[in-house]
Amino acid sequence: MEKKRTSPVGRPRGFDADEALERAMLFFWRHGYEGAGTAGLAKAMGISTTSMYAAFGNKEQLFRRALERYTEGPSAYLARAVEEPTALGVATAVLAGAVRTTTRPSHPHGCLGVSGALTTSHSGEEVRDLLVSWRDNGYCCLKQRFERAVEEGDLPADSDPGLLARYVTTVAYGIAVQAASGVCREELQELADAALRAWPLR
The missing domain is CATH 1.10.10.60 (Homeodomain-like)
Structure with a gap:
């Protein structure tokens, strides 16, 4: 058979x-x-x-998967930074992470979440909006962390958590743009250090 x-x-x-x-x-x-x-x-x-x-x-679905991978990999420093015990430590870790991630010799310089789709044609609007939400999520995470710092007395009572979060994210994204333009890691770290000298103290 x-x-x-x-x-x-x-x-x-x-x-x-x-x-x-x-x-x-x-x-x-x-x-x-x-x-x-x-x-x-x-x-x-x-x-x-x-x-x-x-x-x-x-392509859009692939980009979403790639952004998830970026968030969990190269950009994971933000999630780790908010676990720092002080608000200054959080801000320091965010900016150090931005400098480190955007200037790695083995990776593209800059930030996928910043430069991935700042301007797009009509067909790319959903990806542009996705990255707007991605950046806003980072801001919200920091704002909530700094609100906690005010409640705990780690930041002065008259501090504005939203403004501080916007300050840190603006500097971090500016670092990414400068890195993509070829500015070296050492200079960007000096910039981050200078930005932190304006941090409010108790």
Whole structure:
């Protein structure tokens, strides 16, 4: 009796999805959302465009995945910074993290969340709005942390947590822009140190 053949349930993907997503994140980081064409993305990821769409969806969906990876990886310093015991420690850690992340020799300079889609065509508006929300989330995290610092007496009672959060995020994003322009890490750290000298003390 002839043995019945069984078909495989599914073909193996044939590539490391985690590595491909890492490469996509770096490509978006380097070129921005609209500057990253699908053919260039697929090539950078080491896969075909067909495989890219099958595994990650369309370009916007891929960007969202890449931004999540960026948030949990290179930009994770913000989540760690808010755990610092003092408000000054939080601000110091945020700015040091911004300097470190935006000037790594092995990574694109600048910040994916800042320069990824500042200006876009109509088709990129959802990604632009996504990054606006991403930046606003960072601001809100710091604002809440500084509100706690006021309640605990770590910051003067007349401090404005919202203004302080805006100050820190503005300096951090400015650091990212300067890093993308080629300003060196040492100079950017000096800038961060100068910004912190204006920090309110109890």
